[in-house]
Amino acid sequence: MAAPIELTAGNFKETIDRPGVVFIDWWAPWCGPCRAFAPIYDAAARQHEDVVFTKINTEDQPDLAGAFHIQAIPTLMVFRDGILLFSQAGALPAAALEELIRQVKALDMDEVRKKVEELRQKKPSAPEGSA
Numbered sequence: 001m002a003a004p005i006e007l008t009a010g011n012f013k014e015t016i017d018r019p020g021v022v023f024i025d026w027w028a029p030w031c032g033p034c035r036a037f038a039p040i041y042d043a044a045a046r047q048h049e050d051v052v053f054t055k056i057n058t059e060d061q062p063d064l065a066g067a068f069h070i071q072a073i074p075t076l077m078v079f080r081d082g083i084l085l086f087s088q089a090g091a092l093p094a095a096a097l098e099e100l101i102r103q104v105k106a107l108d109m110d111e112v113r114k115k116v117e118e119l120r121q122k123k124p125s126a127p128e129g130s131a
Helices: 012-016 032-047 062-067 094-106 109-122
Strands: 021-027 052-057 075-080 083-089
Touching: 012 021, 012 052, 021 032, 021 094, 032 052, 032 094, 075 094, 083 094, 083 109
Parallel strands: 021 052
Antiparallel strands: 021 075, 075 083
């Protein structure tokens, strides 16, 4: 994939729900650290064609940014098989981004799904009559 895909409210869900690894770079044009991170992110996108790299301009997509409680940019999120695995504000150096990509690809997703289900089972249910 040559360049990251621009995500919007219209293509967000179908993109993160797809099988495989999806990286999201939350950014804005006025953000200096975002502009500094962009070439690193774009180089990783060119290098890892088996990973979907996306960008969300928080200025153009304020509802998405609000829904994900984005309070600082750049913020990097990683989904795999529709499961959020990583979310962190701040630009990563190239070596750290490469290591993150390696770790996400190496995950045993059956084990991750099992842990997610265990957490869902432990989550207290809402009291009777509450919405």
